Amino acid sequence: MIHKVYIPQRSSVHRFACQALYRALLxxxxxxxxxxxxxxxxxxxxxxxxxxxxxxxxxxxxQTANALKAGxxxxxxxxxxxxxxxKATSHITNLLSETNAARQQQIEVQRARSARVPxxxxxxxxxxxxxxxxxxxxxxxxxxxxxxxxxxPRPVVKGKRRIPVLVNxxxxxxxxxxxxxxxxxxxxxxxxLGNRWKRIRRRQRLxxxxxxxxxxxxxxxxxxxxxRATWGDEIKISLMDVNEKIHESDARAKxxxxxxxxxxLAEREMAAKEQEHQSAGK
Numbered sequence: 001m002i003h004k005v006y007i008p009q010r011s012s013v014h015r016f017a018c019q020a021l022y023r024a025l026l027x028x029x030x031x032x033x034x035x036x037x038x039x040x041x042x043x044x045x046x047x048x049x050x051x052x053x054x055x056x057x058x059x060x061x062x063q064t065a066n067a068l069k070a071g072x073x074x075x076x077x078x079x080x081x082x083x084x085x086x087k088a089t090s091h092i093t094n095l096l097s098e099t100n101a102a103r104q105q106q107i108e109v110q111r112a113r114s115a116r117v118p119x120x121x122x123x124x125x126x127x128x129x130x131x132x133x134x135x136x137x138x139x140x141x142x143x144x145x146x147x148x149x150x151x152x153p154r155p156v157v158k159g160k161r162r163i164p165v166l167v168n169x170x171x172x173x174x175x176x177x178x179x180x181x182x183x184x185x186x187x188x189x190x191x192x193l194g195n196r197w198k199r200i201r202r203r204q205r206l207x208x209x210x211x212x213x214x215x216x217x218x219x220x221x222x223x224x225x226x227x228r229a230t231w232g233d234e235i236k237i238s239l240m241d242v243n244e245k246i247h248e249s250d251a252r253a254k255x256x257x258x259x260x261x262x263x264x265l266a267e268r269e270m271a272a273k274e275q276e277h278q279s280a281g282k
Contacts, residue, residue: 014064021071022052028078033089040096041089044078047099132180139182149175150259153267161271166260171196171250173257175264192249199246206239 029045058064080088122130152164164175169189213232220231 021068021075025071025075025078028075028082031082032078033081040093043096044092047096135180136183139184142184150263152263153270161267161274163267163271164264166257166264171253173253173260175260196246196249199242203239203242203246206235206242210235210239
């Protein structure tokens with residue numbers, strides 16, 4: 001006969017007991033004496049969260065029982081400390097100090113071990129991924145000294161002049177100077193596209209509701225006669241409002257695209273003049 005293997009993690013009773021213990025421990029942490037008298041006690045809650053996260057995947061019944069036993073002992077100790085037991089408070093402080101010292105020692109050992117082991121060079125794919133992540137971090141926010149792209153062309157540039165490229169991102173124009181583009185610019189484009197799509201979805205929903213309102217108005221005219229206020233009045237107002245907003249945003253995008261295209265033409269003209277000047281100097 002094959003005995004059924006008991007896995008605590010898959011038991012609803014076990015999960016309920018662990019969650020109840022977890023909440024009770026965190027609740028008792030909030031009832032401990034003021035951290036001003038014992039600053040070490042503020043580490044209780046982060047330590048409990050870290051231990052529960054570490055042991056949540058235990059599958060051995062014996063290890064699970066030992067972990068639960070330690071948790072209930074810690075709950076009794078925290079309860080005694082919250083009731084003003086100085087001996088329990090001192091015991092908790094000593095445990096936290098020992099745990100912190102052991103963690104620091106482990107960090108030092110790991111740091112020394114990492115220093116001895118030579119680092120494996122990153123592959124091209126890993127290096128590319130790392131560079132892309134660092135670029136996103138650097139360009140997450142707008143540069144404080146950044147100027148408007150429409151202030152170009154610059155009279156003087158260092159090195160070869162870069163002619164921007166006018167790009168149409170699903171109706172949102174922007175000038176690309178070089179790749180990869182800043183994370184800040186990508187977020188702005190994504191936000192504007194999201195807002196436009198929300199308005200389009202709202203317009204589609206209002207159009208469908210307007211057809212239903214027409215049917216309701218027709219039914220009312222047959223049963224109660226024609227009334228001043230109709231079902232479709234407010235829907236028409238909302239539909240006109242969202243259409244106006246979409247039209248205004250598209251008009252602004254068109255105007256911005258025209259201004260950006262003039263910047264591109266001016267940059268090309270400046271680049272041609274600089275090229276002629278360099279050729280004449282040679």
